[in-house]
Amino acid sequence: xxxxxxxxxxxxxxxxxxxxxxxxxxxxxxxxxxxxxxxxxxxxxxxxxxxxxxxxxxxxxxxxxxxxxxxxxxxxxxxxxxxxxxxxxxxxxxxxxxxxxxxxxxxxxxxxxxxxxxxxxxxxxxxxxxxxxxxxxxxxxxxxxxxxxxxxxxxxxxxxxxxxxxxxxxxxxxxxxxxxxxxxxxxxxxxxxxxxxxxxxxxxxxxxxxxxxxxxxxxxxxxxxxxxxxxxxxxxxxxxxxxxxxxxxxxxxxxxxxxxxxxxxxxxxxxxxxxxxxxxxxxxxxxxxxxxxxxxxxxxxxxxxxxxxxxxxxxxxxxxxxxxxxxxxxxxxxxxxxxxxxxxxxxxxxxxxxxxxxxxxxxxxxxxxxxxxxxxxxxxxxxxxxxxxxxxxxxxxxxxxxxxxxxxxxxxxxxxxxxxxxxxxxxxxxxxxxxxxxxxxxxxxxxxxxxxxxxxxxxxxxxxxxxxxxxxxxxxxxxxxxxxxxxxxxxxxxxxxxxxxxxxxxxxxxxxxxxxxxxxxxxxxxxxxxxxxxxxxxxxxxxxxxxxxxxxxxxxxxxxxxxxxxxxxxxxxxxxxxxxxxxxxxxxxxxxxxxxxxxxxxxxxxxxxxxxxxxxxxxxxxxxxxxxxxxxxxxxxxxxxxxxxxxxxxxxxxxxxxxxxxxxxxxxxxxxxxxxxxxxxxxxxxxxxxxxxxxxxxxxxxxxxxxxxxxxxxxxxxxxxxxxxxxxxxxxxxxxxxxxxxxxxxxxxxxxxxxxxxxxxxxxxxxxxxxxxxxxxxxxxxxxxxxxxxxxxxxxxxxxxxxxxxxxxxxxxxxxxxxxxxxxxxxxxxxxxxxxxxxxxxxxxxxxxxxxxxxxxxxxxxxxxxxxxxxxxxxxxx
Numbered sequence: 007x008x009x010x011x012x013x014x015x016x017x018x019x020x021x022x023x024x025x026x027x028x029x030x031x032x033x034x035x036x037x038x039x040x041x042x043x044x045x046x047x048x049x050x051x052x053x054x055x056x057x058x059x060x061x062x063x064x065x066x067x068x069x070x071x072x073x074x075x076x077x078x079x080x081x082x083x084x085x086x087x088x089x090x091x092x093x094x095x096x097x098x099x100x101x102x103x104x105x106x107x108x109x110x111x112x113x114x115x116x117x118x119x120x121x122x123x124x125x126x127x128x129x130x131x132x133x134x135x136x137x138x139x140x141x142x143x144x145x146x147x148x149x150x151x152x153x154x155x156x157x158x159x160x161x162x163x164x165x166x167x168x169x170x171x172x173x174x175x176x177x178x179x180x181x182x183x184x185x186x187x188x189x190x191x192x193x194x195x196x197x198x199x200x201x202x203x204x205x206x207x208x209x210x211x212x213x214x215x216x217x218x219x220x221x222x223x224x225x226x227x228x229x230x231x232x233x234x235x236x237x238x239x240x241x242x243x244x245x246x247x248x249x250x251x252x253x254x255x256x257x258x259x260x261x262x263x264x265x266x267x268x269x270x271x272x273x274x275x276x277x278x279x280x281x282x283x284x285x286x287x288x289x290x291x292x293x294x295x296x297x298x299x300x301x302x303x304x305x306x307x308x309x310x311x312x313x314x315x316x317x318x319x320x321x322x323x324x325x326x327x328x329x330x331x332x333x334x335x336x337x338x339x340x341x342x343x344x345x346x347x348x349x350x351x352x353x354x355x356x357x358x359x360x361x362x363x364x365x366x367x368x369x370x371x372x373x374x375x376x377x378x379x380x381x382x383x384x385x386x387x388x389x390x391x392x393x394x395x396x397x398x399x400x401x402x403x404x405x406x407x408x409x410x411x412x413x414x415x416x417x418x419x420x421x422x423x424x425x426x427x428x429x430x431x432x433x434x435x436x437x438x439x440x441x442x443x444x445x446x447x448x449x450x451x452x453x454x455x456x457x458x459x460x461x462x463x464x465x466x467x468x469x470x471x472x473x474x475x476x477x478x479x480x481x482x483x484x485x486x487x488x489x490x491x492x493x494x495x496x497x498x499x500x501x502x503x504x505x506x507x508x509x510x511x512x513x514x515x516x517x518x519x520x521x522x523x524x525x526x527x528x529x530x531x532x533x534x535x536x537x538x539x540x541x542x543x544x545x546x547x548x549x550x551x552x553x554x555x556x557x558x559x560x561x562x563x564x565x566x567x568x569x570x571x572x573x574x575x576x577x578x579x580x581x582x583x584x585x586x587x588x589x590x591x592x593x594x595x596x597x598x599x600x601x602x603x604x605x606x607x608x609x610x611x612x613x614x615x616x617x618x619x620x621x622x623x624x625x626x627x628x629x630x631x632x633x634x635x636x637x638x639x640x641x642x643x644x645x646x647x648x649x650x651x652x653x654x655x656x657x658x659x660x661x662x663x664x665x666x667x668x669x670x671x672x673x674x675x676x677x678x679x680x681x682x683x684x685x686x687x688x689x690x691x692x693x694x695x696x697x698x699x700x701x702x703x704x705x706x707x708x709x710x711x712x713x714x715x716x717x718x719x720x721x722x723x724x725x726x727x728x729x730x731x732x733x734x735x736x737x738x739x740x741x742x743x744x745x746x747x748x749x750x751x752x753x754x755x756x757x758x759x760x761x762x763x764x765x766x767x768x769x770x771x772x773x774x775x776x777x778x779x780x781x782x783x784x785x786x787x788x789x790x791x792x793x794x795x796x797x798x799x800x801x802x803x804x805x806x807x808x809x810x811x812x813x814x815x816x817x818x819x820x821x822x823x824x825x826x827x828x829x830x831x832x833x834x835x836x837x838x839x840x841x842x843x844x845x846x847x848x849x850x851x852x853x854x855x856x857x858x859x860x861x862x863x864x865x866x867x868x869x870x871x872x873x874x875x876x877x878x879x880x881x882x883x884x
């Protein structure tokens with residue numbers, strides 16, 4: 007399943023649409039599917055088109071409750087993803103068809119009787135829409151505007167037993183609409199994301215309706231014997247023209263079934279709205295933690311209103327009990343706290359699908375991969391996504407930073423000089439922004455996974471917009487930090503400084519970059535402060551993924567045409583359209599590639615080296631005088647098949663950037679500081695203590711031992727420190743040496759194994775000429791001796807668990823020389839990659855005569871492919 011609901015499930019939802027509304031007040035139903043067509047073909051007589059019985063046999067039929075125009079057409083089979091994403095096919099698609107409005111239409115039945123109230127609820131239509139039911143207009147495009155403009159319309163007097171709903175959507179322009187745009191991550195989608203991209207629902211109530219539930223929790227953490235004060239809030243609306251007495255019933259229920267009941271009676275005047283508040287105290291509540299720190303127990307809050315002993319409306323939401331706060335330290339850097347403990351953010355920038363298709367199964371796999379590589383947070387840069395994202399994050403323990411996006415209408419302020427088109431906000435834009443933040447705040451408010459909300463990205467909102475955001479967030483009862491922007495440029499007074507830096511880099515960066523932190527005003531993205539989006543500009547997919555979206559000519563361009571602009575890199579007006587900075591480094595450091603395979607192997611080595619050092623640098627400097635408080639790697643994933651900016655590719659295949667980050671972000675770890683030749687002991691846990699033994703070994707390229715030592719120290723939870731100086735043993739490197747650092751606990755269990763390849767000299771950075779893209783290199787480190795390594799022989803054997811989903815791969819280097827950069831790939835009987843796949847380690851370097859056991863999980867595996875820099879490729883059955 008890819009980006010849309012299963013047909014059978016949708017048919018079940020569709021059949022239940024009327025039944026659910028007939029069952030009881032408080033229920034709602036999603037419009038389950040659509041017929042869509044261009045207004046150029048069906049015209050603009052919306053009154054007629056929105057009446058029951060219109061012939062839509064020539065329209066596109068979409069078995070999905072939500073989709074942009076491109077998403078709908080893909081789901082309907084008009085286009086196919088594999089064809090669309092192959093080579094440069096996407097730019098050949100006719101975009102003129104999306105320059106006129108399109109119409110979404112659906113007929114449905116209801117048991118409509120007097121005394122029932124019905125509401126149409128929208129959650130996101132971009133760029134704007136006209137809504138009609140049964141020939142009558144419900145909303146126009148002045149009200150229903152903005153991608154996040156969620157609204158509720160009373161349609162009680164419009165609905166009948168048979169109904170037709172019609173939505174006309176208007177073309178989106180990122181420069182003029184408050185929409186969901188892309189910048190240089192990928193090409194713009196042909197439809198610019200136009201359409202009903204979030205669900206539309208119909209809700210039934212009795213005489214009194216409730217607005218969305220807000221759950222406020224107050225507790226004193228991290229005390230073990232804490233209590234939690236839980237408040238359930240909503241607004242009750244009397245829909246009648248006479249006074250009513252309302253019985254409020256609230257309930258808080260734990261996952262184990264323990265419940266707390268709350269009751270209250272209020273009186274509402276004719277058409278009156280009143281805030282309702284129900285509170286209780288939980289003793290020794292179950293505390294929600296991020297995945298790496300504990301469990302994720304959830305509670306359910308529920309409020310119902312009854313009139314004359316009949317339920318009129320009911321609302322509920324899951325929530326967790328936890329505390330999230332932030333503060334600016336003495337260096338004006340933001341540091342987050344979760345449940346009273348300092349929380350170092352290690353994560354990546356999450357991208358929605360290019361066509362805004364949602365797939366809960368795929369997102370769950372992306373979260374699992376994020377955890378596997380050691381991440382704890384994702385940042386949504388403007389793509390606030392579907393409600394399911396937050397629900398999955400709550401359940402699994404992933405922290406989320408959400409917010410508005412950069413580089414388009416959202417940041418069209420007078421002081422933003424970076425926009426090529428600056429359509430400054432007018433009165434209607436503030437109205438749309440107000441509706442947008444109120445909708446998003448209520449949707450996200452109850453979720454324990456929420457870490458922060460950024461009301462600006464590259465630029466901060468002006469004072470008026472900031473006031474609108476602040477008011478809406480406070481009214482929603484939000485209990486998370488609200489931050490002015492992702493950069494330190496400036497800020498509105500009402501929010502204060504952001505404490506986040508967004509100075510780059512975004513292109514290739516050498517390992518020693520991250521450790522060179524002084525003077526900080528010249529060191530941009532180095533490992534200090536909170537980096538809201540920065541990365542080493544890597545993420546080259548492996549050949550099995552590349553062949554899915556690149557032609558032979560495209561593949562040749564990768565290594566034969568060093569600086570050519572590449573369609574799957576970025577837009578043709580972007581600074582990242584080619585791989586020049588990356589390729590200059592690869593050619594100079596590892597030698598000119600002699601084939602595509604050689605290029606890709608060197609790319610994976612570069613990618614591994616780059617991400618490992620970035621995550622290690624931030625982790626190692628967590629406890630520095632000026633700590634590295636957070637890292638959002640740019641990016642976690644891609645909106646489409648891309649040649650860079652990912653930690654796993656579009657198809658969920660992990661490669662060099664993934665396994666480098668996985669080593670660098672391990673829960674307990676030992677890392678090498680390239681600049682100072684120091685070893686750091688890192689502990690990201692909050693409970694792991696005791697003695698740790700660090701073993702250090704250095705060999706030359708021929709396997710000769712140059713240095714060995716061990717040291718035992720006590721580890722400290724949630725801390726890092728410098729424990730060893732290797733400047734003397736590494737003083738006289740010839741051309742290449744290998745450094746292995748192993749961490750083990752008191753039971754001699756290996757917690758971390760880490761191998762570096764080191765050259766005589768470091769890359770020399772020209773800090774004076776840094777910019778937001780990268781810091782120039784005046785002299786490259788020389789790793790070309792790796793091309794002349796003696797051949798090593800590695801034997802491979804396998805063991806399969808009873809479940810047949812986990813295997814043990816045993817590698818043994820039977821040679822007297824190191825086996826460098828051994829890559830393993832799991833395949834099925836059709837010789838296709840097993841995805842997702844979870845390795846305990848990969849892209850490994852073996853010492854002479856070393857045996858290494860790797861664990862791997864993946865469904866349907868029949869063989870493992872093995873390759874490396876100086877070993878023969880092999881395929882071993884499982």
